[in-house]
Amino acid sequence: xxxxxxxxxxxxxxxxxxxxxxxxxxxxxxxxxxxxxxxxxxxxxxxxxxxxxxxxxxxxxxxxxxxxxxxxxxxxxxxxxxxxxxxxxxxxxxxxxxxxxxxxxxxxxxxxxxxxxxxxxxxxxxxxxxxxxxxxxxxxxxxxxxxxxxxxxxxxxxxxxxxxxxxxxxxxxxxxxxxxxxx
Amino acid sequence: xxxxxxxxxxxxxxxxxxxxxxxxxxxxxxxxxxxxxxxxxxxxxxxxxxxxxxxxxxxxxxxxxxxxxxxxxxxxxxxxxxxxxxxxxxxxxxxxxxxxxxxxxxxxxxxxxxxxxxxxxxxxxxxxxxxxxxxxxxxxxxxxxxxxxxxx
Numbered sequence: 001x002x003x004x005x006x007x008x009x010x011x012x013x014x015x016x017x018x019x020x021x022x023x024x025x026x027x028x029x030x031x032x033x034x035x036x037x038x039x040x041x042x043x044x045x046x047x048x049x050x051x052x053x054x055x056x057x058x059x060x061x062x063x064x065x066x067x068x069x070x071x072x073x074x075x076x077x078x079x080x081x082x083x084x085x086x087x088x089x090x091x092x093x094x095x096x097x098x099x100x101x102x103x104x105x106x107x108x109x110x111x112x113x114x115x116x117x118x119x120x121x122x123x124x125x126x127x128x129x130x131x132x133x134x135x136x137x138x139x140x141x142x143x144x145x146x147x148x149x150x151x152x153x154x155x156x157x158x159x160x161x162x163x164x165x166x167x168x169x170x171x172x173x174x175x176x177x178x179x180x181x182x183x
Numbered sequence: 184x185x186x187x188x189x190x191x192x193x194x195x196x197x198x199x200x201x202x203x204x205x206x207x208x209x210x211x212x213x214x215x216x217x218x219x220x221x222x223x224x225x226x227x228x229x230x231x232x233x234x235x236x237x238x239x240x241x242x243x244x245x246x247x248x249x250x251x252x253x254x255x256x257x258x259x260x261x262x263x264x265x266x267x268x269x270x271x272x273x274x275x276x277x278x279x280x281x282x283x284x285x286x287x288x289x290x291x292x293x294x295x296x297x298x299x300x301x302x303x304x305x306x307x308x309x310x311x312x313x314x315x316x317x318x319x320x321x322x323x324x325x326x327x328x329x330x331x332x333x334x335x
Contacts, residue, residue, distance in 0.1 A: 070312065071308050079308035080297045080309070086230075086236065089244065090247060094244075097242075
């Protein structure tokens with residue numbers, strides 16, 4: 001092979017690699033690595049089953065429709081006389097069969113996370129018109145202290161927990177908030 | 184020791200803090216009209232009113248009752264609507280085996296107190312947690328509609 005031709009091939013290959021690398025890195029950049037661990041927690045069934053976009057909650061890791069055909073209701077606490085609190089007490093029952101935590105309810109429809117991409121969920125999470133008018137620090141407080149959120153890590157029975165431990169989640173949340181909430 | 188208010192009367196009972204309200208009612212207070220079904224809030228037979236809201240007494244620990252007013256099937260006829268529900272249940276012969284019916288009556292009474300003219304959909308939403316293995320659902324629905332149409 002003539003040396004000039006070999007150099008040309010090398011230049012084409014290396015520039016192609018650079019372009020490809022650029023494309024890949026731009027895709028990664030569209031999804032902040034700081035948000036990725038949060039996304040994995042927020043889309044775990046313990047969180048997502050009550051952050052539904054439906055008129056009913058879900059249950060189980062397979063995310064089936066909640067038994068007894070319970071409904072969301074106008075205030076996200078169930079039907080007027082079949083409230084979430086008819087069964088869900090302020091704590092899990094002793095044998096773990098029925099989960100419970102204070103103010104048990106569905107998240108409002110504006111906070112529905114089902115089927116959202118990471119960037120979509122990130123945007124919804126930060127949108128103060130949808131998230132209960134919470135800025136990043138208020139989000140941090142809610143997601144690190146709220147008793148119903150914390151239940152996700154002590155769900156009782158044989159329920160699975162989110163992929164990060166609760167302290168690791170708080171650490172990841174702090175890093176994301178300190179970085180300005182990148183999506 | 185816990186002091187709870189049941190059917191308008193204060194009772195002081197000696198029970199562990201995690202004892203379900205159902206068993207305090209049945210064992211300590213001998214109010215056996217409220218039934219044990221599944222023990223996991225899945226069937227509705229243990230339904231009582233807690234501050235007017237239907238609640239599954241099998242999963243509510245006595246320690247969670249506090250000052251809330253408990254009303255059971257034994258006292259529901261002292262309310263106008265509760266009395267109507269019981270009378271209509273008899274008129275239409277709603278129960279078959281009857282095991283779930285005290286829970287059904289507590290749920291239906293709460294529904295009719297909240298909604299004087301419930302649609303079929305309202306009935307479904309309010310009553311779907313009360314299971315009847317005899318399948319008396321059509322008569323339950325008919326009785327609720329009859330009360331709403333004729334007497335409320």
